[in-house]
Amino acid sequence: MADIANGIAEAARTAFLAGVGAVAFGAEKTTEFVDTLVKKGELTVDQGKDLNRELTQKAKDTVNEAQDAVLRARLATMSPAEREAFADRARQIASDMNAKASEDAGATVDVEVEVEAEDGDAEAAE
Template sequence: MADFDLTEGLRKMFLAGVGAVATGAEKTQEVVEELVKKGELTVEQGKTLNQELTRKAKEVIDNTSENAVRARMKAMTAEERAAFAAKVAQMAAEIDEASVKVDVEEAPEDADAAE
């Protein structure tokens, strides 16, 4: 269990989720466009249906990702779970820090625009 690479595992889960959502969105778009061509749906109904199907697909992916993480954590010891949680907290802090740097860098431009 000590050889588990958290970053690689999360990256693979993320990419799988993105791929599934993208594929699902493409397929639903194709089906909706075909129904619009046949006159079984209006363009507006097609757009609404496609948005709803895409939203539901994202929910399924989110739930699947959470279940995968939960299953992986169940297989870990208490110490491994603590290390996992610490690593995730560290990653979140790094992401938060990166977003703050972007906001700070954008602030001078906003000040220039106000003048």
């Protein structure tokens, strides 16, 4: 039974990755097409930007829906206890990543600068 569930989860994962690749390829080709229309004068630059934004949002929505479907398929193969352990592990990973991001954002760099003053400048500095 576990082999079947793992097979289903792997198939869903593969389908998801193929979908993400297709969306990325489609977004790239769409951007090229919109740029071509702008160059030909069939679209204004602003219309092209708006169209790109709209298409990018649709692509993101499609990827999010696919991610949700893969996650649901994976969770469907788990027992309630396994789902709870998975959720706990996901929360811990998210917490670790948030802590790391906070450390990186708050990191400071100490820099020592030595300044040599000429004799005349030493009196002015005092």
